[in-house]
Amino acid sequence: MAHDYLGEFEHLVLLAVIRLDSEAYGAPIRRLIAERAERDVSFGAVYSTLRRLEAKGYIGFTVEPSTSPEGGRPRRIAHLTESGQQAVDAARRRLERMSDSLSERIPVGPN
Numbered sequence: 194m195a196h197d198y199l200g201e202f203e204h205l206v207l208l209a210v211i212r213l214d215s216e217a218y219g220a221p222i223r224r225l226i227a228e229r230a231e232r233d234v235s236f237g238a239v240y241s242t243l244r245r246l247e248a249k250g251y252i253g254f255t256v257e258p259s260t261s262p263e264g265g266r267p268r269r270i271a272h273l274t275e276s277g278q279q280a281v282d283a284a285r286r287r288l289e290r291m292s293d294s295l296s297e298r299i300p301v302g303p304n
Contacts, residue, residue, distance in 0.1 A: 202238065
């Protein structure tokens with residue numbers, strides 16, 4: 194894991210999984226990223242990122258049966274693993290180190 198850094202979108206997805214807790218599946222993850230990160234993403238991007246994060250060992254899934262009276266697909270609820278928490282913590286520390294005191298150094302110029 195030492196050299197397996199999170200991409201920006203992977204980081205957003207992991208943060209959404211943490212925030213959503215027991216509601217962390219495709220549609221709510223996509224909606225949360227759109228609302229909080231102001232980033233419109235496709236379901237395909239969310240699902241492929243979830244698969245990649247699972248392959249890295251950062252998330253696992255539990256399967257909930259459908260609650261719809263018509264049946265439907267079971268939900269795969271994502272949850273953070275210990276390795277996933279370590280990756281999020283490491284990414285946060287890197288960003289904090291890189292941005293420390295920047296507001297004092299970056300000149301504000303014309304937009």
